C-alpha cells in the first residue's frame with residue numbers, strides 16, 4: 147500500500163425497536179471513544195424539533211429537508227413515525243477514507259444503507275417487550291398514543307445474517323454498552339488490518 151492510499155473504515159448501523167436503547171448504547175460508546183478521532187458518531191438530520199429531548203440531531207423543517215434531499219445532501223434518507231431522517235452525504239466520504247462511523251439507522255432502510263455504503267455492520271439492540279413499553283413511557287418524548295404506535299410498528303426481521311450482531315439491552319446499560327464497544331473495536335481493528 148502506498149503512502150497516499152487510505153484503508154476503508156466501517157459503517158455500523160444501529161437498529162432495533164423504539165425504547166430498546168439505541169441512543170443510550172451509542173451514548174455509552176461515544177463516551178468510551180471520546181478521544182478517538184477515527185470513530186465518528188453521526189448526527190442525523192430529522193424533521194423533529196431540537197428541544198424534543200433524547201438524541202442530539204440537526205433539526206430542520208419538512209421544506210428544508212426536501213431541499214437538502216434534492217441537493218443530494220443525504221447518503222441515505224427515510225420516513226418513519228411521521229418524521230423524515232437523513233444521514234449526511236459526507237459520512238460516505240469519511241468511511242471511504244478510514245473512519246469508523248456509527249449511525250442510528252432504521253430496519254426498513256437497511257437495503258438503502260447497503261446500496262449506499264456496500265459492506266456494513268448491523269447492531270440490533272433488543273429488549274423484552276414489557277421493558278420497551280416501560281422505557282418509552284418513562285422517556286416521555288412522545289404522547290401515549292405515539293408510544294403505542296411505535297410499539298406496534300411492523301418491520302422487516304433483520305435479526306439474522308453474517309453482518310448482524312444482536313445486543314440485548316434488557317438489563318443494565320453497562321452490559322449492552324460494553325458489548326457494543328467490543329463490536330466497534332473489533333470492526334475498527336478489522337478495517338485497519340484487512341485479511
Ligand SMILES: Nc1ncnc2c1ncn2[C@@H]1O[C@H](COP(=O)(O)OP(=O)(O)O)[C@@H](O)[C@H]1O
Nearest residue numbers: 163164165166167168169170281285317318319
Ligand atoms: N439498560 C437500560 N436500563 C434502564 N433504562 C434504559 C436502559 N437503556 C435505555 N434506557 C432508557 O430507556 C429509554 C429509551 O432509551 P433510548 O436510548 O432512547 O432508546 P431508543 O433510542 O432505542 O428508542 C430512555 O429513557 C433511556 O434512558
Ligand SMILES: O=P(O)(O)OC[C@H]1O[C@H](OP(=O)(O)OP(=O)(O)O)[C@H](O)[C@@H]1O
Nearest residue numbers: 163164165226231250251252253254301
Ligand atoms: O424502521 P425502524 O427500525 O422501525 O426505525 C424507524 C425509525 O425509528 C427510530 O427513530 P427514532 O430514533 O426517532 O425513534 P426511537 O428513539 O423511539 O427508536 C429509528 O432510528 C428510525 O429512524
